[in-house]
Amino acid sequence: MNIEALLKNREFSHRNCKSIFTRGPQRQLQAHAALVKRLVCDSVLNKHDGCVNRLCWNQSGTTLASGSDDTRVILWDYNTRTARHVIETGHSMNIFGVCFVPGTNDHIVASGGMDCEVRLHFGPFRPEGSKLVATHRGRVKDVVSSPGVPKVIWSGAEDGLVRQFDTRMLDDRYVSENEEVSPPNVLIDLGRRHLTRGIRVMGMSVHPLDPTKMALACGDHYIRLFDRRMLRAHSLSGWGSDSPTTPVDVFSPPHMHFDAGCDSFTRKQHVNSHSTSVQFNCDGSQLLCSYHSDNIYLFDVQSRGIKSYENAWQNGMRVDELKLLKMAKDEVKVLVREGISYVESRRFSAALSLLQKVSGLLNPEQYEPSFRQSVFRALARAYLGRNWRADAYLALQYCIRAVEIDSGDTASRVLYVKALSQSGRHAACQAEGKKVVAEFPLCADEIHPFLVKPRTDSSDDEDRDDDDEVDDMNEDTDDYFQQDSNDGQAVTTVSSRESLEDDESSSTFGEDDGLNNLMWVSPNINGVSVNTDTLRRYIGYSNIQTDIKEAKFFGIDDSHIVAGSDDGRAYIWEKESGQLVNALQADEDIVNCVQCHPFQPCLATSGIENVVRLWNPLAEVDVSPTAQEMSQMIGENQTQMNRREGERLNIMQNPALFRLLLQAHHEEGVQVCAPS
Known part of the structure; x- marks a missing residue:
């Protein structure tokens, strides 16, 4: 309408x-499409003295809370655009989490920060009204509440713990003087990934209609969904456990989960691509997750993804398809011809935008096999040519679809070998390449480069050395978080290359090929099968500089998606199609926080600058960037994320190191904003 x-x-x-x-x-x-394209900045809220790391609206939308590196929380009046209260929180370091405590008429505000503390602030918000209620053993990354659970909040931190607080029972129960035993309010313990490395809590979201459900963005690429009815608050001996809390569901993009057959570099990329935020949609049926050094993904909470397909490789294969109801056969063929011409001219994004319009309409009863195979090959070539995050995996899927139509098609088999190589599956690539050469000797010259073991040049060695240093520092940090854990106990493993305990695997063609089976092994996570059937992905932003970047639904009916980016923009996509529709220049450096007003078409953004910006649809005409401008932004951001140098920035995620750097800069009188 x-x-x-x-x-x-x-x-x-x-x-x-x-x-x-x-x-x-x-x-x-x-969040009507016409209004989204008319968003302009109508207010700049300026009272902080550091980066603004967290935003939170109250339930009625009359007040916006902001937490900053300056250790203050400011409550802004939405109508007057002025600071109603400036709260001196008592934190000694950057604030990462802020929320209103429900059932208190907004008279209690909770905060958590880099100093590992959780604090409550009571109206009228004088300094003496702030109270320390708990201390984690890692940076507190989020503090959340739910209108359905009055007087209660939850905190999540990098020690892998979610703790529950009832503000009606504030006493010393939440603070433990015994360093060997945690206070008895630990609700969730994520446990360890491997060796002594703990899994971090990076973000939390509570189901809007059923507050017993809670989703966690973690320090790996898995999103864990918990049911509080199956949990109880308890103490932990040593502040850590080798028996992590069991989730009721686990979600992951398929290209990260099915990595058992990948080389070490590709698997390391997946390890670095951890989730940075998570949010339920308005009815709790979907989860939106943003990923460090990867894209934004939408999951169906109600599906059991890996069980819904005959073959595991099919999960997420329609993540970019445009869902068109009907198109004439002649029109489909015209679009395919034009898309293939774009592939030939190396205009890969343009080719994909056309071919994805028809890929979901290729009914086997309506289109001949050779035509469908040509479309799948063209899509695979376009993805391989563009080679953005997860493109190689999608190319692999289209190659499999093409080969299943006719395994004797030489072009499809050769393309499949290339897709295996580009997606990091070199062992399977060499095995399949040998089979192709044996069946089609004339392809030997084209296949030969893929049969040679990949060489590592000196620059790669240098990158690996740098990565090893980063890994060592991160392991030291994790050891700090887990230093009181008992050694010698069984270690819980969640990495897909370390826990191959599920027998759910399927091969595509070549049933005797064990490498094909290995590629699609689906490991359980704490005994729970992983849902990899991604509904949609949203491409365009860059997320490598910080690990607090948010992606949120925009609109009461969740019609759009908005996320901050390293290039200082807030990007807005149409949820159903995944198409980028607007990009707001919202910060001079990096946008981390995006929060949509609960009722009005207003968006709040913040980042490295010390201000909060409010965006409203006040422009009389469409002021969004042109399609060409947005295409250029997307390409630049994807190029940035593909650079290996971006991985070196992970060194700044080491809390102990950054704390030293922060203190050194403060001694020199220089303002420093935390990267995470």
């Missing part, structure tokens, strides 16, 4: 309704 009709409906309908915000017209208007 166009915006004029919606405005009329809102004006003349439901006049007897006390709150129009629960009605259809307002839901559709809040």
Whole structure:
């Protein structure tokens, strides 16, 4: 429905309704496509003295809370755009988590920070009204609450613990003087990844309709969903456990999860691609997750992804497909010809935008096998040519679809070998290459480069040395978090190359090929099968400089997705299609935080600058960047994420090292913003 009709409906309908915000017209208007493209910055809230790391609206949308490196929390009045309260929190380091405590009429605010502390602040928010309630053994990355659970908050930290606090029972129960035993309010313990390295809590989200469900973004590429009805708050001996809390569901993008057949460099990329934020949609049926050094992914909470397909490799294969209801056969063929011409001219993104319009419409009963095979080959070539994050995996899927139509097609088999190589599956690539040469000797020259063991030049050696140094430092940090754990106990493993305990594997063609089976091994995570059936991915932003970057739903009906980026922009996508529709220049350096107003078409953003910006659709015309401009932004960000140098920035994720650097700069009188 166009915006004029919606405005009329809102004006003349439901006049007897006390709150129009629960009605259809307002839901559709809040993030209507026409309004999203008219967003402009109408207010700059300037009172902090450091990077603004967290934003949170109250339930009614009248107040916005912001937490900063300056250790203050500011409550902003939405109507007047002024600071209602400036809270001196008592934190000694950067604030990463802020929330309002439900059921208190916004008179209690919770915060957590880099100093590992969780604090409560009581109205009228004087310094003496702030109280330390707990100390984690790692940086507190998030503090959340739910309107369905009054007076209760949860904190998540890099020590891998989620702790539960009831503000009606504030006493010394949440603070332990015994360093060997944690306080009795540990709700979730993520345990360890391997050796002594702990899994971190990076973000949390509570189901909006069922607050017993809680999703965690963790220090790996798995999103864990927990049911609080199956948990109880308890103490931990040594502040850590070798028996992590069992989730009810686990989610992961398929290219990260199915990595058993990948080389060490590719697997290391997946390890570095940890989730940085997670959010339920308005009815709790979907989860939106942003990833460090990767894209943003949408999961279906209600599906059991890996069980829904006959073959494991099919999971996520429609992540980029445009869901068109109907298209004439002649029109499909015209688009395919044009898409293939774009591939030939190396305009890979343009080719994909056309070919993805038809890839979901290729009904075997309507289109001949050779035509469908040519479309799948063209898609695979376009993905391999573009080679953005996860493109090689999607190319592999299309190659398999093409080969399954006709395994005797030489072009499809050769392309499959190339896809195996580019996706980091060199052992399977060499095995398949030998089979192709044996069956099609004329392809020997084209296949030969893929049969040679990949060489490592001196620059790669240098990169590996640097990566090893980073790994050593991160392991030291994790040892710090787990230093009181008992040695010699069984270690819980969640990496897909270390826990191959599930027998769910399937081969595509060549049933006797063990390497094909290995590629699709699906390890359990704490005994839970992993849901890898990704609904949609959102491409465009860059997320390598910080690990607190957020992706959020925009609109009451979740019609759009918004996320901050390393290039200082807030990107907005249409949720259903995954198409980028706007890019707001929201910071001079990096945008970390994006928070949508609960009812109004307003977006709050913050980042490295010491200000908060509010965006409203006040422009009279479309002011979004052109398609060409947005295409250039996407390409630059993907190039940045593909650079190996970006991995070296992980050194700044070491809390102990960064604390020393921060103190040194403060002694010199220089303002420093934390990267995470």
